[in-house]
Amino acid sequence: MISVLRKAIPAPAKRTIHRTLDWLGARSVRVFSANRWLASLYYCVFSRRFDREHLAVLKGRAAYHRALRAMERTSPLLRRNVHRLEKGLIMRPRRKVFAEAFILETVRCYNRAKDRPGYSPDELRWARDVLDEYFSVVEDTPTISKARKEYGEASDAEHSDGNEIRMFKPYPMSECPASPVSFEQLATLFVRRRSVRWYRQQPVPDDLIQKAINAASLAPSACNRQPFRFVVAKAPAIATKIAECAGGTTGFAHQLPAVIVVVGDLSAYPKERDRHLIYIDASLASMQLMLAAETLGLSTCPINWPDVDLAEEKLQRILKLPGHERVVMLISIGYGDPESGIPYSQKKQNSLITQECSAE
Numbered sequence: 001m002i003s004v005l006r007k008a009i010p011a012p013a014k015r016t017i018h019r020t021l022d023w024l025g026a027r028s029v030r031v032f033s034a035n036r037w038l039a040s041l042y043y044c045v046f047s048r049r050f051d052r053e054h055l056a057v058l059k060g061r062a063a064y065h066r067a068l069r070a071m072e073r074t075s076p077l078l079r080r081n082v083h084r085l086e087k088g089l090i091m092r093p094r095r096k097v098f099a100e101a102f103i104l105e106t107v108r109c110y111n112r113a114k115d116r117p118g119y120s121p122d123e124l125r126w127a128r129d130v131l132d133e134y135f136s137v138v139e140d141t142p143t144i145s146k147a148r149k150e151y152g153e154a155s156d157a158e159h160s161d162g163n164e165i166r167m168f169k170p171y172p173m174s175e176c177p178a179s180p181v182s183f184e185q186l187a188t189l190f191v192r193r194r195s196v197r198w199y200r201q202q203p204v205p206d207d208l209i210q211k212a213i214n215a216a217s218l219a220p221s222a223c224n225r226q227p228f229r230f231v232v233a234k235a236p237a238i239a240t241k242i243a244e245c246a247g248g249t250t251g252f253a254h255q256l257p258a259v260i261v262v263v264g265d266l267s268a269y270p271k272e273r274d275r276h277l278i279y280i281d282a283s284l285a286s287m288q289l290m291l292a293a294e295t296l297g298l299s300t301c302p303i304n305w306p307d308v309d310l311a312e313e314k315l316q317r318i319l320k321l322p323g324h325e326r327v328v329m330l331i332s333i334g335y336g337d338p339e340s341g342i343p344y345s346q347k348k349q350n351s352l353i354t355q356e357c358s359a360e
C-alpha cells in the first residue's frame, strides 16, 4: 500500500511532504525536549527508538540476578567486590575495619564460584589472594568474624600447599615495569594507526589476533568488571556477511579478511545507572586492541554500529546473541593493502578540545 502511494505521488508533492514532515519533526523535538516528562512522553508515544535499549537493560538486570544463582565462568559481583577490597587494602591511611558492608556477600560469592567446575581459575586465585590479605589485616566485628569463619571453613583445604607464590593482590607501584616506550615512539604509533579499509587477501593469523585481544584485556574498566567480549570472524565469507550488516562498510565489506564484533554484556549490572559502561569499557579495550594490532603489522578500521532495528536483529541472529548483549562496534582487521588510500581526516587542534576549568 505504502509503496503504491509512493509511486503515485508526484515528485514535487513528495518533496513538499518531506519538508513538512521535517519541519514538524524539528518543532516537536523542540517542544518535547523542554523537560524530562515530555521527553518520556515523546519516547513512549511518538518514537520507540529506545525500546531495544530498555529491553536489553532490563534483560541484563534479570540475567545478573540469574547468574548470581547459577555462576558460570566469571562473576561481575565477585570481580567488583574483590576490586573494592583491593581499594580498601591500599587506602591511606588504611582503616582497621573496612568492607564490612559487603564482605559476607563477597565470601559467599567466592565460595559458590569455587565449587563451579568451569569457573575461571585466575579470577578465583585473585579473589582468594585478596581475601587472604584482607582477613590478615582487618579487625573483627561480628559481621567480619562471621565472614572470616565462612571463608576459613570453605578454603581450609585449598591452603594446604604452602609453597605456592601468591601475587594476585595489591603491590607497590615501584614494582610496575618502567615504560620502554618514549612519548615520541607512542606518538608515532598513533600516527601510524589509521582506519584502513582495503586489505590484502591473506589470512590473519590467529595468534596475532589473540595477542591483540590480550593487549585489549589490559585496558582499564569500571570496577574491573570487563563487561565485553570479542567475537572473531576469520573466515572472509562470514566476515563479509557480518560487515554487511553495518551501513558504514558499503563498497568495501566484500574484501575484509576478518572482522571482530565487540559485544557488551549488560548482565554485569544490577542497576540501570551503569548501562553506559559496556560502551566505555569496550571502547577503551578496543582502542588497545587496534594499537596492539598495529604493532603486529595488522591494520584495522572501527565500524559504526548505530541502533538500527533491522541490523540489530540480523546480527543478533547471526551471532546468536542473548538479549542482554549488545553490539558496541565492529573492527575490521587484516594486512592492509599498502596501495590503498587513507583519508586525511584532519584532527581537531588542542584549543578545540581543551577547556580551562575555572573553579568558581
Ligand SMILES: Cc1cc2nc3c(=O)[nH]c(=O)nc-3n(C[C@H](O)[C@H](O)[C@H](O)COP(=O)(O)O)c2cc1C
Pocket: 193, 194, 195, 196, 197, 246, 247, 248, 249, 301, 302, 303, 304, 305, 329, 345
Ligand atoms: C565508533 C567509530 C565508528 C566508525 N565507523 C566507521 C564506519 O562505519 N565506516 C568507516 O569506513 N569508518 C568508520 N570509522 C572510522 C572513522 O571514519 C575514522 O576513525 C575517522 O575518520 C578518523 O580517521 P583515522 O581513524 O584514520 O584516524 C569509525 C570510527 C569510529 C571510532
